[in-house]
Amino acid sequence: MSNNRNLLALLQRPLEPTFYPKDNGKTVVDLPENFLTERYRPIGASLQSRFGNDADTRIPVRNVAPPSISFAEAVPRRGGFSLFNPKHRQIAGDLINLFMSQPDVDTLMSVAAYSRDRLNPILFQYALSVAIQHRPDTKDLNIPSFLELFPDSFVDPTVFPKLREEGSIVQAENRMTIDIPMNYTASDREDEQRLAYFREDIGVNLHHWHWHLVYPGEGPSNVVNKDRRGELFYYMHQQLIARYNVERFCNRLARVRPLTNLREPLQEGYFPKIIRSLNNRAFPPRPQNTVLRDINRVDDSVVFTVSDLERSEARIAESIDGGYVVAPGGNRIPLDERTGIDVLGNIMEPSALSVNSQFYGNYHGNLHNIIAYSHDPDNRFLEGYGVVGEFQTAMRDPSFYRLHAQVDNMFHRYKRTLQPYNTNQLNYNGIQIQSLGVQLNRANAPANVLLTYWQRSQVDLATGLDFGPEGNVFASFTHLQHAPFTFRLTVNNTSGATRRGTCRIFIGPK
Numbered sequence: 118m119s120n121n122r123n124l125l126a127l128l129q130r131p132l133e134p135t136f137y138p139k140d141n142g143k144t145v146v147d148l149p150e151n152f153l154t155e156r157y158r159p160i161g162a163s164l165q166s167r168f169g170n171d172a173d174t175r176i177p178v179r180n181v182a183p184p185s186i187s188f189a190e191a192v193p194r195r196g197g198f199s200l201f202n203p204k205h206r207q208i209a210g211d212l213i214n215l216f217m218s219q220p221d222v223d224t225l226m227s228v229a230a231y232s233r234d235r236l237n238p239i240l241f242q243y244a245l246s247v248a249i250q251h252r253p254d255t256k257d258l259n260i261p262s263f264l265e266l267f268p269d270s271f272v273d274p275t276v277f278p279k280l281r282e283e284g285s286i287v288q289a290e291n292r293m294t295i296d297i298p299m300n301y302t303a304s305d306r307e308d309e310q311r312l313a314y315f316r317e318d319i320g321v322n323l324h325h326w327h328w329h330l331v332y333p334g335e336g337p338s339n340v341v342n343k344d345r346r347g348e349l350f351y352y353m354h355q356q357l358i359a360r361y362n363v364e365r366f367c368n369r370l371a372r373v374r375p376l377t378n379l380r381e382p383l384q385e386g387y388f389p390k391i392i393r394s395l396n397n398r399a400f401p402p403r404p405q406n407t408v409l410r411d412i413n414r415v416d417d418s419v420v421f422t423v424s425d426l427e428r429s430e431a432r433i434a435e436s437i438d439g440g441y442v443v444a445p446g447g448n449r450i451p452l453d454e455r456t457g458i459d460v461l462g463n464i465m466e467p468s469a470l471s472v473n474s475q476f477y478g479n480y481h482g483n484l485h486n487i488i489a490y491s492h493d494p495d496n497r498f499l500e501g502y503g504v505v506g507e508f509q510t511a512m513r514d515p516s517f518y519r520l521h522a523q524v525d526n527m528f529h530r531y532k533r534t535l536q537p538y539n540t541n542q543l544n545y546n547g548i549q550i551q552s553l554g555v556q557l558n559r560a561n562a563p564a565n566v567l568l569t570y571w572q573r574s575q576v577d578l579a580t581g582l583d584f585g586p587e588g589n590v591f592a593s594f595t596h597l598q599h600a601p602f603t604f605r606l607t608v609n610n611t612s613g614a615t616r617r618g619t620c621r622i623f624i625g626p627k
Contacts, residue, residue, distance in 0.1 A: 121222045121255045123176045127229050127245065128261050131238035132394065132583035135230055136161075138168050141579075141587040145172040149180035152231045181227040184215060191418070192237045195396045199506045200243075200329065201485040204418040209244055210335025210469065212236075216248035217337050222255065238395060242266060247333050251340045261580060263326050263509055264319060268581040268592075269394040270509045271319045273301050276592060280578060284586025294575055297594040302390050302513075309385055309515045311368040315361065317513050318596055319576075326509040328353055334468040341469050347462025351528045354521050356623070361518050375522035376484070379423050382406040383488065385515040389504045394583070400510065401492050401500045409487050413495045417502075419486055421479075426487060429478035430527070433464065436477075437531045444472050454535045461531055465524060484520040485511065547612025558601040572598035 126139045126146055134157065135146050145168060153161045189208050192198050200206050212232075219225040229245055242263075249255045264271050279295045287293070302317065303310040315321065332346055362372050376383075386405035392398065411422040436442045441449040442460060450460060450472055463470040464477045471477065479486075489506030493499075504510035511517045554564045572595070579590045610616055 121258060123226055124222070124229065124245070124249060124255065125258060125261065126176060127226075127233055128242060128266060129580050130583045130585075131242055131266055131581075135233050136165055136168060138172060140174070142171060144174045144176065146176045146178060146230060148178050148230060151180070151183070152178065154234050176226075178230045179223050179227045181224060181231075183231050184228045186212070186215070186232050186235060189232075189236050189240065192240050194235070194237050196237065197393065197395075197501045197506070198237045198239045198243075199486075199489070199502060200334065200508055201479075201482040201489070201506055202417065202419055203479055203482065205240070206335050206482075209240060210333070210341075212240065212244035213247050213333060213336035213340060216245055217252060217340065225252075225255075239267065243330065246330055247336065247340065250331065262323065262576075264323055264576060265578060265580045267394065267509070268578045269392050270507070271322060271391075272297055272578070272592065272594075273390065274392045277582070280582060280590045280592065281585055284579070284582070284588065284590040289588030292588070292590065294591040294593045297592050299595050302388055308370065311370060312361070312364055312515070314597065315364045316515065316517075319594055320596060321357075322509055322512050325357075325512050329508045332468075334466060336469070345459055346468065346470065347459040347464075347466070350462040350466050350468075351458060351525070355525050355528070357512075358518060358521055358525055359623075373518045373522050375526050376516070376519040377523060377526070379409050379426060379487070382408050383491065383516060383519075385519070387504070387514045387516065389510070389513055391504070391510070391513075393501070398501065400504050401502075403488070403492050403503055403514075403516075407491045409491055410494045412483075412487055412490050414490055416496060419490065421483055421486075423487070425478065426480070426483050429480040429483070432477055433461075433480060433527060434530060437461070437527070437534060440534060442472055443476060445475065452531060452534070457535075458528065458531065461528065465527060481520075481524055484524070488514075488516045488520065545616075545618060547610060547614075548616060548618060549609045549611070550606060551609050552605075552607040554605050555602050556605055558603055564605075567602055568600035570598055570600075571595050 126144055127135065129139045130137070134154075136148050136153070136157070138145050145165075147165065148161075150158065150161045153164075157164055188211055192205055192208055198205055200209060216225060216229060219228055225248070229241075233241055246260045249258050249260060269277070276295055276297055283292050283295060300310065300313045300317075302313060332343065332349065333340060335341065358373065365372060383403070384406060386403055386407070388402035389400045391400055393400065409423060413420055437452065441451050442464060444450055451457065452461060460472060464472065464474075464480075466481050467474050467477065467479060485505050486502070489502035489504075492503060503514065505514045505517055505520075555567065556562050556564050557566065557568060573593050574596060575591045575593050577589045578592050579585065579588065582590060604620075604622065606620065608618075
């Protein structure tokens with residue numbers, strides 16, 4: 118019987134070759150010689166015997182016909198991979214389809230093992246993780262956290278030399294935890310730095326990556342076409358912006374300003390101070406008052422003008438006001454109150470479910486791109502995109518919240534076209550809510566008082582330290598935490614029968 122857990126060996130230390138020992142030297146993946154890359158094939162026999170002698174577990178990989186993965190070569194193995202880039206997104210969808218279409222776990226293991234050392238590591242990890250989550254024979258697997266695989270996307274790079282030193286010199290049982298500093302990207306002279314604890318939080322950035330892992334924009338229909346997918350794109354991001362505004366109010370800052378005018382300089386600057394381990398280059402900064410310009414990144418397949426982006430927004434706004442969107446054949450699809458927000462969400466993102474991506478464009482994606490490339494819009498200085506160009510780093514940048522506040526504005530424009538809920542829709546005959554409150558889960562806790570505090574947590578970053586020390590290497594980070602609490606509702610049922618209901622809770626503010 119196949120062991121689907123073998124697939125997880127392919128997700129460890131993503132920059133190390135597949136034949137390199139896993140699980141602190143206890144596991145080795147035995148590759149057919151023709152699966153080795155050109156660099157290692159001439160010395161394959163000596164390599165596999167050299168690294169496999171002390172392994173407790175050997176994972177044999179069945180020799181199958183090598184899959185055709187030339188379509189993915191457009192994403193450089195040691196370059197950036199951005200799901201806001203339509204070409205990269207399509208390549209990811211094709212790779213997901215390749216992994217999903219394999220008939221069994223053994224064949225998937227073979228195809229993935231062959232592909233791993235030939236593809237961009239983040240592209241590979243993303244596509245294989247999506248496939249594992251959605252295949253019936255693998256969906257029970259716990260995928261490693263993206264933080265553990267690519268800690269450079271979340272952690273101050275000054276930590277890594279300390280981790281390697283500790284791991285290389287000190288025995289595992291005596292190693293100390295290395296502290297990840299808070300708020301290291303700017304001084305208190307920058308007002309937006311008051312929110313760095315939220316924007317640069319490891320957990321919130323992992324959430325953003327994971328949501329898009331669960332809801333990929335391209336791939337097989339059964340993976341992409343999920344119930345209310347477009348609506349949930351709006352809802353999840355709207356709730357993030359709502360929570361962000363609460364944090365701004367708590368820090369005496371105004372509500373986030375939507376990015377309503379692309380011709381105005383972008384007031385907020387951002388200097389991320391993190392690196393890409395794939396090429397060991399820093400994410401480029403963006404100074405204050407950057408002017409957004411036409412993007413002409415031919416080599417990156419990202420070419421559009423400010424006017425193009427404004428045109429996409431105008432077309433979406435016109436469709437909202439008219440109450441329908443236009444399909445490629447000219448058919449009108451109504452933006453009604455039942456499915457309209459779902460249709461609109463798939464257009465705005467956009468996903469493969471957009472009814473007319475040719476006409477409405479890559480609106481939300483290009484809002485990210487126009488900021489991500491604003492420091493080098495024509496590739497004159499050969500700089501990659503900024504942090505707002507990747508799912509796992511985008512929430513670090515203050516501009517993320519401004520562009521998503523504008524995306525929210527478009528959805529609110531649609532909501533204003535709908536009729537208000539009537540009394541019958543809002544009432545639940547025979548059911549009355551008499552009170553609603555929250556209370557901490559402790560004896561004699563006062564009602565409607567919540568407790569928030571700083572907490573220090575640890576994470577093992579060993580699986581992300583490629584060619585690094587064996588054993589655990591822990592880092593600690595500080596983040597917001599809250600004391601456990603319970604929502605308490607008093608509901609009166611006068612209907613004379615057992616009734617079922619659902620309570621939906623929204624994050625403020627209004």
